[in-house]
Amino acid sequence: MGPSEGEESTVMSFTAHFEHGDREPAIRQRWEESGAFQAKAEGEKPAYTISMPPPNATGTLHVGHVVMLALEDLMIRWRRMKGDEVLWVPGTDHAAIATESVVIKQLKEEGMEDPRGELGRDELVRRIAEFVEGSRSTIRSQIQAVGSSCDWSRERYTMDAALNRCVNEVFARMFRDGLIYRGKRIVNWDPTLQTTVSDDEVYHEERPAKLYTIRYGPFLVATSRPETKIGDTAVAVHPDDERWAEHVGKTYTVPWPKGPTIEIKVVADRKVDPETGTGALGVTPAHSHVDFEIAQSHDLPVLQVIGEDGRMTEAAGPYAGMTVMECRKAFVADLEEAGLLESADDYQQQTSLCYRSKKAIEPLPKEQWFIDVNKPVVPWKGRHLSMRQVLREVVESGDIEIFPDYSKKTYFHWIDNLRDWCVSRQIWWGHRVPVFYRGNQEIYVGHRQPEGEGWTQDDDSLDTWFSSALWTWSTLVDADLAADPDLNLEDLLERSPDFQRFHPTSVMETGYDILFFWVARMILMTTYVTGQVPFKNVYLHGLILDRDGDKMSKSKPETQVDPQDVIGEKGADTLRLALVLGAAAGQDLRVSDDRLTACQRLVNKLWNASKLVAMSLGDGPPPAEPDSVTHPINRWMLAELSSIVADTDRRFAEFNFGDGSEKLRASFWNEFCDLYLEAIKVEDLKELDETRFVLSEALSTYLHLFHPMMPFVTEEIWSQVGREGLLATSAWPEQRDTSAWANDVAGVQAVSRLISSIRRIKVERKLATSSSVEAVVATKEHAQVLAACRPVVERLARTGSLELVDAEGWTEPDGASTAVDAAFVVAVSVGEADLEKERERLEKQLEQSKKRREGLEKRLGNPAFVEKAKPEVVEAARSEAATLDETLAELEARLAKLGS
């Protein structure tokens, strides 16, 4: 079979463009069938693990998820090709509140008035679980559509039995260690929905209201919610406020006009701002977050005057049974009548509202489960630290690195303000608090309901983040072992092969918006339970914005980027590139059509360049490496490949994915496509064995380097050109030492400048780029390389003939246009001499060179610079100055000649 037949078949199979829609599913299938993404727990290879942040099992993936997948898959594919034992654990999160509310909303739309009441706990939970199953399978297929090379055999879900076991065990252990306690705290109570809502589900809205100033024992206090004053138990003043100093520590009895009568203690607290109002703050511990804290630190009683039904309680005396607003009206009227109302001013009040019911949130005290972040019982490196201390310690010590670096500031700031974590939620969907009660006295905390009659389980469930906080390791425990109720948590971890092999994980990659919610809490829980950090590195990506720079929102559907649409129209590779190329850690990213188009072009370019290489190589096996590679252009290309491999590795290792991919794109497009591939079209170069080898190397190298970003098109090309096996599992390219070829590399760079010089002259003289011109090149440096590359210059610069002479004593042709370079002077004959144009160009170059030379002179003429700057900087400046001097002399001589 001759090479021409081989060429024929290869070209035939390369379509004009990469047909992503046809090819992607088949490629995915090959990957899955190969089992290549399944990690092995045994073996000696270094382990590299990423726990995929589990998307909420409520809906579909958005672009924010895709950036997560694209970056993680990049790391995973890169490390796999580098030879690590790679594990990427996929999964989904049950998203307690979000999911429950979605399902309840659906049921209501179907006509059910009170789903919780009508269905009961078990049935509602069953319905939610059913809904989640459907959603999980949608999400699974979307994760696959992006090309994620995760290990589906290890897929996890935060409600898996094994994970539930971990949740319960951890809860019980924390309870034993005194890290979990039950206490009455202020919660965000929604009287309409009859549930608490998390802080995230509360939003604030400015509403016009009145600010009432009322007489209050010896004080005047201001409030926008007078009805809560009925429940006051103290007045707080700033400790340094002399106006009130004499009252501090005393207790006053305040009889309200129509009852009840309250006792108020005067306390000093730094939380009070002496500048605000009268400097005296009426403390309502039961109905304000801040007041509750003050009450805690001064051991004040908590008097609840508003009930869970939104009506005043018995403690409110004559107002009992009124709604909050009714009470406010009545109470204010009574105060006024009694002359206790000093003033009522117009006021813009920030009202807390529930984002779901749009109704006012009533802060109320309720029994809740809390995690104590200040109790020093966590064993860490031979000491006993509090959870808060460990959080700080592991990042300060460098056990965990965070990218971008400045996120550490945010992280530490958060730790400084960290309070005990309320983990109980009054909803049904989620991990139920593993606490059992019998009567009023008995309490049991543990995985299983205790033996005997009469036990009832706590009604509350745990905050979603409680189970997510265990994610890196709870996903690695052995599911069969976890089913054994007699195995304790320590043994379970000890005997789980995946946990032993793959934990701590290597990188946690997620959006900066959940640094606190999730990342910090994983550190908090995992260090306590396992004695290990959950991950060694944290990489935080930015938010994905729409083309207008806004957060993508459902209210602006026209600016939404739907990953499914983009994958369908432009392909998964294009979408992934758009989210990775040139993006920086922690910085938000706009996804515009421009950006997507540019990325699609790169996919196409790679496809077509590969087609050309395939045509040149034919269908046979890749050419073997010749004993020596001699042609400068080939040496230069090999050196470029080696350097881009090193560069990519380095930048990826530093988590500079945006930079790495950008440099790679530039190398591939500018150096390989625009220079090398064009250069070797010269006949005798194309025929060389060494050229065929370099081509094959270049194709293989670029396919490997691009694969982590655009796995589909690279995998497809890999098989189109008949390479063995899967690209996804083939070895990452090695660097070779090309330092001996430095001269060839510099020479080819001069060749490239020569080509540009000639082309520039043509454009300037209004000649078509394809028109043939005569050129004489007087060489000062790199004469040999220039000579060896003469046919390349002739082809790329379209010169009819190119004469090379030594720069010593040459005479240039009359009327030629010239360009001056450090390595050469080129004279191009372009018909009639145009002295004006010639002078213009030379003067422009002279001016630029002079400007640059003057800058250098300024530095070199400064003794302090020569003395204090790094020697290599001084040396570089001197060397550049010397080169510029030559060029300047040349330019001036030329101009002088023109002037005559």
Place this chain on the structure above:
RNA sequence: AGGCCCGUAGCUCAGGGGUAUGAGCGCUUCACUGACACUGAAGAGGUCGGCAGUUCAAAUCUGCCCGGGCCUACCA
């Protein structure tokens, strides 16, 4: 109120002590030379938000100011 981030080419953004031959998109002129017009060639376009300071050297570090954004806490 506190914290954090960002102001670099017309637009969107990288970079981040050595003097911007930074990218993509857009723009101007030319070219369909058998991989690619989703292309190639050449070019125009920036005193790196402002003012001080540190330094031999500042777009880069420090401080202040102006402008934009985000997060947290809340305004009794």
